Each structure stands twice: as structure tokens, then as C-alpha cells.
Amino acid sequence: MPAYDDDNIFAKILRGEIPSFKVYEDDDTFCFMDIMPRTDGHCLVIPKTPCRNILDATPAQLAACMATVSKVANAAKAAFGADGITLQQFSEAAGGQEVFHLHFHIHPRHEGVPMRAPGTMGDMDTIKDHAAQIAAAIS
């Protein structure tokens, strides 16, 4: 497995070198909006410490991420009046991973509404609004 690359996009977001729409953070994790949202409210939870994916993450990194995933998923479900949540995690290129810093995708889902195809840039004002809506619903 390749070594962790400090120049990946999410490491740059963590260092503040690239802007992001923050939803939530604590000592160990950061949650921000995906800029190519496949659902309204599509956001990402990452650990603040380096690891590529599920294959090299420590139990502590995974536990911290899951605590934040639970918190944000409930807030996103409430904020969007969703019927459910899809949680995605891709590890290594063969597993569908494109950014090599561990992340969990959170998608609010509505009955019968499919996810959009990947790779289309979202409207930044809308994404900013969605970040604020989820953040406001976090207790």
C-alpha cells in the first residue's frame, strides 16, 4: 500500500490551504461539504490525523470518525427532512477512492430519489446554504 501523501486535497483543506464549507469539527475530526454533491447535503467526515483509508486507519481514528458520522448523519436527516442516510467509504483506487485521506460520505436520502451521477460540480451558494442547515441542526 502506498505511503500517505501530505499533498492530497483533504490534507490541504485541513491545513486551510484550500477553502471548504465546514459543517462541524472537534479535536479529532472535521466535516465539510462535498463540492460535487451526489445528494443535497452530501458531506464528508475525515480524521484530522493522516491515514489513507479504512485499510491503514487506527481504531482510534475510526472511532472518532464514526462518532462524528453519527452526529452529522442525524443532523443532516433532520435538516433535509430525509427518510434515511447512505454512508459510503471507498478504499484504494480499485475500491473507487479518488482522494487518499480517509473519508466517509454522508448522503441524506429520500424515498424513491436516486443519487446523482458523480463528477458534476455543485452550485457553491447552495452548498454553502446546505452546510449551514446541517450545522444548525447539530445538537
Ligand code: 5GP
Ligand atoms: P472518493 O471517491 O475518494 O471517495 O471521493 C472523493 C470526493 O471528494 C468526491 O466525492 C469529490 O466530489 C470530492 N472532492 C474532490 N475534490 C474536492 C475538493 O477540492 N473539495 C471538496 N470539498 N470535495 C472534493
